[in-house]
Amino acid sequence: MKMASIFKNFMITYNRTYETKEETQWRMSIFANNLMRAQKIQALDRGTAQYGVTKFSDLTEEEFRTIYLNPLLKEDSGKSMQQVKAPSEPAPPDWDWRNKGAVTRVKNQGMCGSCWAFSVTGNVEGQWFLNRGALLSLSEQELLDCDDVDKACMGGLPSNAYAAIKTLGGLETEDDYGYEGHTQVCSFSLEKAKVYINDSVELSKNEQKLAAWLAMNGPISVAINAFGMQFYRHGIAHPLRPLCSPWFIDHAMLLVGYGNRSDIPYWAIKNSWGTDWGEEGYYYLHRGSGACGVNSMASSAVVD
Numbered sequence: 540m541k542m543a544s545i546f547k548n549f550m551i552t553y554n555r556t557y558e559t560k561e562e563t564q565w566r567m568s569i570f571a572n573n574l575m576r577a578q579k580i581q582a583l584d585r586g587t588a589q590y591g592v593t594k595f596s597d598l599t600e601e602e603f604r605t606i607y608l609n610p611l612l613k614e615d616s617g618k619s620m621q622q623v624k625a626p627s628e629p630a631p632p633d634w635d636w637r638n639k640g641a642v643t644r645v646k647n648q649g650m651c652g653s654c655w656a657f658s659v660t661g662n663v664e665g666q667w668f669l670n671r672g673a674l675l676s677l678s679e680q681e682l683l684d685c686d687d688v689d690k691a692c693m694g695g696l697p698s699n700a701y702a703a704i705k706t707l708g709g710l711e712t713e714d715d716y717g718y719e720g721h722t723q724v725c726s727f728s729l730e731k732a733k734v735y736i737n738d739s740v741e742l743s744k745n746e747q748k749l750a751a752w753l754a755m756n757g758p759i760s761v762a763i764n765a766f767g768m769q770f771y772r773h774g775i776a777h778p779l780r781p782l783c784s785p786w787f788i789d790h791a792m793l794l795v796g797y798g799n800r801s802d803i804p805y806w807a808i809k810n811s812w813g814t815d816w817g818e819e820g821y822y823y824l825h826r827g828s829g830a831c832g833v834n835s836m837a838s839s840a841v842v843d
Contacts, residue, residue, distance in 0.1 A: 586777030645820030785832030
């Protein structure tokens with residue numbers, strides 16, 4: 540009975556309806572199973588993160604992975620990029636580009652594995668702002684439709700996305716080329732491109748150097764192992780390494796800042812699952828331990 544009322548609350552909170560009574564029963568059993576999974580993840584987390592009911596609690600692990608994650612990342616067979624020189628200055632104790640106007644609102648990729656596109660547009664938005672002084676919300680849909688190396692909703696690689704932006708000649712804004720969350724015919728127009736990039740670079744795997752680069756140069760495109768994120772609610776996640784292997788990267792996001800909360804060092808990471816997930820759309824992950832491979836695929840566009 541208790542489970543039925545928790546599930547009913549979930550349905551009301553996230554506006555869920557199911558076609559049949561059977562499907563409702565089936566979703567409730569997945570939901571109950573997921574609550575147990577969330578408790579196990581909670582018990583093994585070494586940070587301050589809270590796991591529990593989220594808008595993804597009625598999906599099986601398989602469904603969640605297929606719809607929202609990006610299996611292509613672990614293959615990383617993308618274009619090779621130049622390695623950038625790490626800053627010689629040490630990183631400031633904390634930094635947050637959200638307070639400095641370099642980060643657009645949290646977006647929502649919907650039921651489409653397009654995180655790679657959001658990670659890259661977020662990075663380019665920051666680079667353009669820092670080099671040109673204007674914060675523009677850029678088009679992910681353009682990358683879904685016109686980047687013919689990546690696989691749109693089936694996943695992609697940031698390195699390929701930068702190359703596509705360069706080849707196409709730039710990015711249109713979200714207003715001009717809105718997000719649909721599925722592939723359409725490419726309708727990019729060079730006349731409407733508001734932003735261009737000159738190149739893209741790979742960043743250091745050393746987290747102190749990454750922090751220093753971020754503070755000096757802007758938000759960073761990263762890719763991580765999304766272990767536990769299906770049930771993440773708030774706090775600093777710090778999963779055990781065997782559970783969150785850096786070799787199994789399946790989700791791209793945007794590092795926007797870092798700092799310490801009650802002495803725990805964290806990365807502040809912008810996600811693309813809407814503001815009704817995590818901390819108003821943000822994920823906080825332990826910094827300094829290579830948690831979930833956060834340092835394994837850091838990159839940025841270059842705007843001269």
